[in-house]
Amino acid sequence: MSRASGLALVSAPRRNPRRATSRGTGELILHACRRGASRVLVCIGGSATNDGGAGMAQALGVRLLSDRGVELAPGGEALLRLARVDMTELDPAVRSAEFVAATDVDNPLVGPSGASAVYGPQKGASAEDVILLDRALGHFAAVVHRDLGIDVRDIRGAGAAGGMGAGLVAFLGARLRPGVELVMEAVNLRERIAAADLVITGEGAFDEQSLHGKAPEGVLRTARELGVPALVLCGQARVDVPGVRIASLAGRFGLEAATERSRPLLEALTAEVAAEYRKDSGLASSPA
Known part of the structure; x- marks a missing residue:
């Protein structure tokens, strides 16, 4: 449309x-x-x-x-x-x-x-x-x-x-x-989430609309139903979800930097979150 x-x-x-x-x-x-x-x-x-x-x-x-x-x-x-x-x-x-x-x-x-x-x-x-x-x-x-x-x-x-x-x-x-739901069915996402240790989803601005029929809501709901931990990576976070870690570029680096350098900062934030997850879950760090 x-x-x-x-x-x-x-x-x-x-x-x-x-x-x-x-x-x-x-x-x-x-x-x-x-x-x-x-x-x-x-x-x-x-x-x-x-x-x-x-x-x-x-x-x-x-x-x-x-x-x-x-x-x-x-x-x-x-x-x-x-x-x-x-x-x-x-x-x-x-x-x-x-x-x-x-x-x-x-x-x-x-x-x-x-x-x-x-x-x-x-x-x-x-x-x-x-x-x-x-x-x-x-x-x-x-x-x-x-x-x-x-x-x-x-x-x-x-x-x-x-x-x-x-x-x-x-x-x-x-x-x-x-x-x-249509996309999740097409890619068998429920089965993939069931086999995962961690689910990561995201959106530019994670807000109330994100929790009303949009992709992050569907992914988080499925992860919760299957008992798989989940986290959200986003540009800005304007809402909290109980039991879900939310990491935002604006919250970590400031809005101006997040807007101007979103790609490298997203890579940096992802690396930070991954390191924290490995530490919290007791997984050994990759030699790479």
Whole structure:
């Protein structure tokens, strides 16, 4: 999704989640289905949008209509005018496909932990925009519930990518799955962790979001379940995890140095942590 409707595609001065659309992601899905894809994995995140997947749905043939029967304009703000959802013209190739959505967050669609409140500001939303967009997504959810019989408001991950999680569930019947689980299954990570003496994971900024569906949370949870010690290497640490050693570049070397010399300092920090682990576990140091 980030390559079709992503934040990186829009310069900071032009970011406007009231108007940004997920239509490009829908066009990619349509192209894949019409070329024979029967199972589609949609990786959602990093979006510039806050439209609940409305643009995506419109690209696939779904009609989102105002009370005058007019197709909605692009963007999250337009959802306030949604009066009816018409699925009759959904493309047949899309209708017959199976969809799985991979997400690295578990936010609900609306509310203080929802798409607009948590991610809207980084997409250019002001405080007033956040309130408006949250109300728009709430209205969108109510109409979807009435017309399609699907309640997407509080589904874990529905708020991912500006509500794209909700849109994929509502319009395409997608199953939302944490991306980390899909990757862990693909590489048999659980079996690898079970055979390990120590698990190391990391992230640039290790914070509350890291513990809600992102890769470090999945790795740490699995290590805890299997009783394998774990540690986190990161640029900055903004949260603690009971029983887990967290080593940050900023904490060890200072933020400025960590920013300017991250690679060599990460190597140095890793060596320090490894030496401490060998000492604490009673392992002999390597002759190298």
